[in-house]
Amino acid sequence: MTTSPPTQTSARASTGKRLQIDVWGDLACPWCYIGKNRLDLAIASSPHAEAITVKVRSFELDPGMSPEAKPNLELLGAKYGVSPAEALRMENKVGAIARHDGLPFTRDRVLANSFDVHRVLHLADTYGLAGQLLGDLQRTLFSGRANVYDHAVLADVASRLGILRSRVEEVLSSDEYADAVRADEKEAGDLGATGVPFTVFDGRFAIPGSTSIEGFTNAINRAWSNQ
Amino acid sequence: MNITEIIPAEISGYCDAGTGECITTETGAGHPSATENAAQTGDEISTGS
Numbered sequence: 133m134t135t136s137p138p139t140q141t142s143a144r145a146s147t148g149k150r151l152q153i154d155v156w157g158d159l160a161c162p163w164c165y166i167g168k169n170r171l172d173l174a175i176a177s178s179p180h181a182e183a184i185t186v187k188v189r190s191f192e193l194d195p196g197m198s199p200e201a202k203p204n205l206e207l208l209g210a211k212y213g214v215s216p217a218e219a220l221r222m223e224n225k226v227g228a229i230a231r232h233d234g235l236p237f238t239r240d241r242v243l244a245n246s247f248d249v250h251r252v253l254h255l256a257d258t259y260g261l262a263g264q265l266l267g268d269l270q271r272t273l274f275s276g277r278a279n280v281y282d283h284a285v286l287a288d289v290a291s292r293l294g295i296l297r298s299r300v301e302e303v304l305s306s307d308e309y310a311d312a313v314r315a316d317e318k319e320a321g322d323l324g325a326t327g328v329p330f331t332v333f334d335g336r337f338a339i340p341g342s343t344s345i346e347g348f349t350n351a352i353n354r355a356w357s358n359q
Numbered sequence: 360m361n362i363t364e365i366i367p368a369e370i371s372g373y374c375d376a377g378t379g380e381c382i383t384t385e386t387g388a389g390h391p392s393a394t395e396n397a398a399q400t401g402d403e404i405s406t407g408s
Contacts, residue, residue, distance in 0.1 A: 154360070162381055163372040194379045211379060226372065226383050323362055327373040335360040341373030351366045 149183055151356055156189040156320045156330040157266075159246045159280070160197075162226045162237070165270040167329040167342030169235055172267075174348035180356050188262040190250035190316035191328045201242035201279045236275035244281035247313060252286055252300055254309035261293050268293065334359060 155171065157164035175184050208219045223239035230237035249269065256265040268289050269280045278285045283304045291297040303309060320330060323338070331339045331348075333355035339347070371385035 158374065161374040163374055163383075166372070191376070193374055193376060222383075226381065229371070229383065229385055319360070323360065326377065327375045329373065332360065332362060333366070336363045337366050338362045338364070339366050339368050339370075341370035343368040343371055347366075347368035351368060354366065 149180075149356070149359055151180060151184045151334055151352065151359070152187060153184060153352075153355075154187045154189050154332045154335070156191040156316065156325055157328045158191050158193045159249050159266075159269060159273060160193055160243050161328050162230065162274065163342045164329045165235065165237075165274055166226075166230050166233055167331070168263075168267060168270065169233055170342065170345045171331065171348045172263075174345045174352060177345075178349065178352050180352065184352070186263050188253055188257065188266055189320065190253065190313040191320050191325070191330070192246055192250065192313075192317065193328065195245075195247065197243065197245040199245045199248075199281070201244040201281050204241045204243050205239055207243050230274065236271060238274065238276035241273055241276045242279050242281065244279070246281070247310075248283065248304055249281065249286060250313040250316075251303055251307075251309040252290055254312045255299060255303050256290060256293070256295055259293075259295050261295060265290055265293055265295070 153171070153175075155164075155168070157168070171186070175181050175186070178184065205216065205219050205223065208222070209216060220239065227237040227239060253262050253266060256262045269286075272278050272285075272289060273280045280286055280289060283301075287297050287300040287304070290300045323330075323332070325340065327340060329339075329342050331351070333339075333351050336358075337351060337355050339351055343351075372381065372383040374381040
């Protein structure tokens with residue numbers, strides 16, 4: 133799934149070089165949300181921005197998750213056996229970082245199986261809109277505005293970007309792109325990814341997790357200069 | 360794709376595929392409470408699944 137972020141200047145015209153960045157992540161992952169924003173900012177401020185392509189790759193943190201959406205904090209308590217107060221404190225910490233980065237974030241959001249979301253992201257890629265759709269879904273989910281795992285909401289968000297609603301519904305009523313999701317997940321496993329976000333620059337340099345804007349900038353420059 | 364190097368970036372956080380736990384390692388201006396920060400030991404867990 134590929135997208136080109138907003139650009140400032142073009143290095144492509146003068147050098148002919150390109151840089152692909154593959155990012156594995158899951159919608160449910162708050163650090164994928166924070167990391168995507170930071171990576172986008174790093175790319176936007178890079179002199180090579182126009183020559184950089186971001187490929188959105190699928191990764192389910194919990195393939196066994198129920199398709200029925202449940203409150204985030206309820207699942208946190210159920211999975212890790214933490215008290216409601218402790219769960220709140222955990223959420224507050226990552227939430228404070230997200231808000232410091234200018235991202236809407238609420239602990240009052242839902243979680244559900246993300247497989248269908250990943251399939252629609254693959255559809256979005258055929259429109260060149262995977263990154264944009266992922267960003268819109270993340271903001272909608274983490275702001276608590278809507279349950280984006282719900283097929284109708286998912287179709288709403290996708291169609292607002294110009295993706296044919298009928299195609300979204302077609303994908304959601306079939307197993308279209310299921311193989312693509314599984315292929316992404318297999319590749320992540322083959323590469324040794326044990327968590328997300330997992331970002332690979334030029335197919336060679338990896339960052340296993342989210343880092344700062346500066347960290348992403350350094351990785352871009354390193355990959356660019358080593359081509 | 361052939362990963363030849365893990366870039367030595369300081370990791371702010373990630374979600375673990377095995378457990379579904381989301382680990383926050385970053386501290387700083389975004390943290391809600393300096394007092395609470397000082398009281399913490401180890402990583403913080405959120406949820407991604």
